[in-house]
Amino acid sequence: MSSENPNNWPLWEIFIQSKRGLDHKHVGSLHAADADMAIENARDVYTRRQEGNSIWVVKSEHIHASRPEDAESFYDPADDKVYRHPTFYTMPEGAKYI
Secondary structure, eight states: OOSSSTTOOOEEEEEEEOSTTSOEEEEEEEEOSSHHHHHHHHHHHHOTTSOOSEEEEEEGGGOOOOOGGGHHHHHGGGGGOGGGSOOSOOOOTTOOOO
16 A cells, blocks of 8 residues: 555546636646545645636546657648648637637
């Protein structure tokens, strides 16, 4: 048993949405027994000044990521597809969070 995690609780990744309509952003990690405890602890640790609108918690073991050494082959094919980048559109005045 680790002294850093004496209860052997799983690690949770915490995502906070600061305002309605914005993306949830990763803010950190914490250990908790279950999802409800993770949300409560995330609220206490990461939104002390009421800066959050929504909290997502995800067990770290459920997050899968690409490997940095595969980045070149994984991302390069998108470079020749200009339609994937919003360069052909004009942004309307007053549009927010687009």
